[in-house]
Amino acid sequence: EAQVTQNPRYLITVTGKKLTVTCSQNMNHEYMSWYRQDPGLGLRQIYYSMNVEVTDKGDVPEGYKVSRKEKRNFPLILESPSPNQTSLYFCASSLQNTGELFFGEGSRLTVL
Amino acid sequence: GQSLEQPSEVTAVEGAIVQINCTYQTSGFYGLSWYQQHDGGAPTFLSYNALDGLEETGRFSSFLSRSDSYGYLLLQELQMKDSASYFCAPKAAGNKLTFGGGTRVLVKP
Numbered sequence: 001e002a003q004v005t006q007n008p009r010y011l012i013t014v015t016g017k018k019l020t021v022t023c024s025q026n027m028n029h030e031y032m033s034w035y036r037q038d039p040g041l042g043l044r045q046i047y048y049s050m051n052v053e054v055t056d057k058g059d060v061p062e063g064y065k066v067s068r069k070e071k072r073n074f075p076l077i078l079e080s081p082s083p084n085q086t087s088l089y090f091c092a093s094s095l096q097n098t099g100e101l102f103f104g105e106g107s108r109l110t111v112l
Numbered sequence: 113g114q115s116l117e118q119p120s121e122v123t124a125v126e127g128a129i130v131q132i133n134c135t136y137q138t139s140g141f142y143g144l145s146w147y148q149q150h151d152g153g154a155p156t157f158l159s160y161n162a163l164d165g166l167e168e169t170g171r172f173s174s175f176l177s178r179s180d181s182y183g184y185l186l187l188q189e190l191q192m193k194d195s196a197s198y199f200c201a202p203k204a205a206g207n208k209l210t211f212g213g214g215t216r217v218l219v220k221p
Contacts, residue, residue, distance in 0.1 A: 031207045033207075035211070040213055041213060042199065042211045042212050042213040042214050043155065043199070043211035044211070045208070045209075045210070048206070048207070048208070050206065050207065056206070058208075059210075090154060090155070094207065096207060097142075097207060098160065098207075099142075099143050099144070099145035099157075099160030099162070099201070099203045099209065100145070100157045100160060101145075101147075101155075101157060101209060102157070103154040103155050103156070104154060105153075105154050106153075106154055
């Protein structure tokens with residue numbers, strides 16, 4: 001089944017404790033992206049990747065890192081999480097130059 | 113600069129027709145996507161318009177006018193399961209999609 005898989009789905013952590021949210025897709029998509037969703041603000045792009053070893057900042061990259069060592073994986077790293085990073089995070093992937101993003105189920109992160 | 117506007121909420125009854133308008137200002141505009149998101153769920157793709165005109169997919173249709181920087185999503189024969197948030201998302205270079213705050217559609221019996 002074609003899908004984007006994120007882990008963990010839910011996480012409660014404390015300020016400053018490094019964490020990684022994994023994202024994997026099995027559709028051989030070149031493009032992958034991370035979004036965060038907060039009430040009233042819609043989906044805001046954090047980072048994106050056009051292909052392996054190619055990443056770029058989105059609209060709200062501060063406090064986040066990403067890597068794209070393999071085509072299928074695009075982990076989101078929070079080196080030192082802070083409470084303002086409490087949010088619902090979505091990973092998405094697509095073929096290049098299409099308007100169709102495939103989203104993972106989301107990861108709800110709470111930073112205390 | 114970039115801007116995106118769509119209504120925050122629309123309420124309609126089952127069987128009705130709802131039109132969600134979207135106006136945008138996007139540098140390097142390629143096309144306009146629409147997504148549906150149910151509460152607690154992930155956004156799912158509905159349609160993508162790269163060219164002017166109307167695209168129909170079952171009960172849902174999407175329209176784009178590039179010259180007016182305007183598009184709309186038309187939901188026909190509304191059903192209870194259509195209660196969800198709907199996002200327009202202009203696409204720019206680098207496959208970048210910008211999502212606004214979305215339109216919450218509430219369908220009443």
